[in-house]
Amino acid sequence: MNELTAWERIELIRHKNRPTINDYIPMIFDEFYEMHGDRCFGDDPAIIGGIGKISGIPVTVIGQVKGRDLEENKRTNFACPHPEGYRKALRLAKQAEKFHRPVICFIDTPGAFCGVAAEERGQGEAIARNLLEFSRLKTPVISVVLGEGGSGGALALGVCDALFMLQNAVYSVISPRGCASILWKDATREKDAAERLHITAEDLVSFGICDGIIPESQGGAHTNPELTAENIADTILESLRIITQKSVANLLEARYNKFRKIGEFEEITNSSDTERL
Amino acid sequence: MLEDLFKVVKSRLDYDNKGSNHVRSNIPNDLLFKCPRCQNVMFMDEFKSAMKVCSACNYHARISARERLEITVDKDSFVEYDADLVSKDPLNFEGYPEKVEAAQKATGLRDAILTGECTIRTRKCVIGVMDSHFMMASMGSVVGEKIARAFERATEKRLPVVLFTASGGARMQEGILSLMQMAKTSAAIARHSDAGLLYITVLTDPTTGGVTASFASLGDIIIAEPKVLIGFAGRRVIEDTIKQRLPDDFQSAEFLLEHGFVDMIVSRVNMRRTISKLLKLHLSATEGPNHE
Numbered sequence: 001m002n003e004l005t006a007w008e009r010i011e012l013i014r015h016k017n018r019p020t021i022n023d024y025i026p027m028i029f030d031e032f033y034e035m036h037g038d039r040c041f042g043d044d045p046a047i048i049g050g051i052g053k054i055s056g057i058p059v060t061v062i063g064q065v066k067g068r069d070l071e072e073n074k075r076t077n078f079a080c081p082h083p084e085g086y087r088k089a090l091r092l093a094k095q096a097e098k099f100h101r102p103v104i105c106f107i108d109t110p111g112a113f114c115g116v117a118a119e120e121r122g123q124g125e126a127i128a129r130n131l132l133e134f135s136r137l138k139t140p141v142i143s144v145v146l147g148e149g150g151s152g153g154a155l156a157l158g159v160c161d162a163l164f165m166l167q168n169a170v171y172s173v174i175s176p177r178g179c180a181s182i183l184w185k186d187a188t189r190e191k192d193a194a195e196r197l198h199i200t201a202e203d204l205v206s207f208g209i210c211d212g213i214i215p216e217s218q219g220g221a222h223t224n225p226e227l228t229a230e231n232i233a234d235t236i237l238e239s240l241r242i243i244t245q246k247s248v249a250n251l252l253e254a255r256y257n258k259f260r261k262i263g264e265f266e267e268i269t270n271s272s273d274t275e276r277l
Numbered sequence: 278m279l280e281d282l283f284k285v286v287k288s289r290l291d292y293d294n295k296g297s298n299h300v301r302s303n304i305p306n307d308l309l310f311k312c313p314r315c316q317n318v319m320f321m322d323e324f325k326s327a328m329k330v331c332s333a334c335n336y337h338a339r340i341s342a343r344e345r346l347e348i349t350v351d352k353d354s355f356v357e358y359d360a361d362l363v364s365k366d367p368l369n370f371e372g373y374p375e376k377v378e379a380a381q382k383a384t385g386l387r388d389a390i391l392t393g394e395c396t397i398r399t400r401k402c403v404i405g406v407m408d409s410h411f412m413m414a415s416m417g418s419v420v421g422e423k424i425a426r427a428f429e430r431a432t433e434k435r436l437p438v439v440l441f442t443a444s445g446g447a448r449m450q451e452g453i454l455s456l457m458q459m460a461k462t463s464a465a466i467a468r469h470s471d472a473g474l475l476y477i478t479v480l481t482d483p484t485t486g487g488v489t490a491s492f493a494s495l496g497d498i499i500i501a502e503p504k505v506l507i508g509f510a511g512r513r514v515i516e517d518t519i520k521q522r523l524p525d526d527f528q529s530a531e532f533l534l535e536h537g538f539v540d541m542i543v544s545r546v547n548m549r550r551t552i553s554k555l556l557k558l559h560l561s562a563t564e565g566p567n568h569e
Binding site: 112114115116118119120121122123124125127128129131132133135136151152155156158159171172173174179182183196197198199203204207209255256259260262263264265266267268269 | 372421510
């Protein structure tokens with residue numbers, strides 16, 4: 001099993017040779033035609049989208065693009081999408097729904113971009129819209145966290161029928177650094193925060209959020225991207241086999257319940273507890 | 278970058294404190310109100326009778342959930358839902374239970390939102406009011422669950438929903454569970470919407486982070502109070518990135534109206550009337566045939 005701490009995993013997924021969606025697409029899909037633009041404002045290179053085939057099944061592929069070098073990172077904004085990126089994702093998802101194609105989302109982002117233009121164009125609205133529309137999309141959706149699952153910017157591609165995480169991937173409501181600097185006014189305590197936030201694949205399985213962990217090659221996905229890609233492809237195919245058997249009504253009901261049941265709270269009925277307040 | 282979801286409110290509070298330190302050190306807090314936007318000073322009595330709106334710049338200050346209900350719903354019409362829901366500490370997060378307890382004592386609330394049924398000038402609706410005095414109305418499992426249940430009941434009873442939002446974002450002490458409340462609430466809203474029912478959001482000070490990126494932005498009609506802060510990312514984080522001071526009206530209600538993300542800005546004194554009129558306009562949606 002995985003004995004790495006949350007912090008060690010964060011260091012591993014930030015490895016400069018960690019495979020990105022651009023490495024995986026040719027290894028997982030037989031054909032891939034990239035589609036551009038949100039039809040409103042522009043094309044956001046931080047999100048790639050298109051149509052591909054996996055074992056002969058046409059699917060829509062959407063994911064955040066981490067750069068493999070500085071040049072690519074400049075182009076893809078370090079995988080931090082603007083609103084038009086999320087709107088492109090939604091446009092392609094609706095296109096997939098029309099043609100009954102499953103949607104495969106790959107999550108790999110530090111978070112949605114925080115900037116003036118992103119606010120002017122409605123970053124919050126763009127993410128919110130995706131959450132609502134993906135929850136009722138009448139076609140199967142599978143999401144895979146490849147590396148970083150950063151908050152709302154990740155969740156915008158994460159409302160799905162089945163969520164998988166690579167073995168060393170993390171998924172968090174806030175970066176450990178942000179958490180440490182807000183709670184303890186000390187960003188250097190980020191390692192501590194990383195453990196306390198419970199962000200590993202095993203943690204998410206235990207919360208009932210992640211449906212399966214995809215093994216990486218020994219030492220991390222960068223040591224053998226082909227093997228890791230094969231594991232991802234096998235997981236997607238197996239999941240598709242199960243999900244595509246469901247009727248649309250059952251699919252949507254199960255997707256609703258998948259998220260509906262998340263949350264931990266108590267219902268106080270004891271009157272002494274009431275009085276305490 | 279993720280810290281932006283939270284920093285925004287913190288930074289605003291810092292600004293607030295900087296602005297009012299002088300007054301606070303000399304004069305008792307409960308005698309005067311100093312506007313964080315324009316520094317205008319008002320007597321507290323005058324401020325309260327003006328529904329906590331700054332007489333100089335029209336900034337609509339934060340009010341508690343109880344105060345909001347008082348000025349919004351018909352007298353004695355509010356019947357609370359899920360009053361017995363309290364948060365757990367799913368991550369065993371250092372200091373979290375103490376923070377919740379302190380907030381409960383300070384506000385008299387169990388968590389950051391009140392939900393229930395009421396009438397507004399005789400129009401029946403489901404209502405939710407977030408309270409920024411409770412851990413900056415951050416959204417954890419309880420807030421998410423209460424909102425989801427409110428929408429499910431509204432769908433079942435074919436009632437419109439009016440939600441007054443305020444929030445610093447997701448509640449990080451509940452980790453990934455708090456993030457998932459964004460998906461849970463949005464999915465419940467989708468079902469309410471698919472049933473042909475009306476959802477009105479009223480954005481109040483401050484509406485930010487994960488709440489902006491979920492239910493706050495999903496109303497059929499989105500209203501904002503004047504001058505309030507609405508945004509996704511933190512102002513200071515953006516300033517650090519672009520190395521420039523942002524204009525004062527950045528992420529204000531007026532900024533959102535200009536960029537097309539708010540339908541109307543309505544002052545507090547007209548809010549109750551406006552909402553009741555909008556509810557009346559949509560009566561057929563409630564009483565008409567089920568379009569499902």
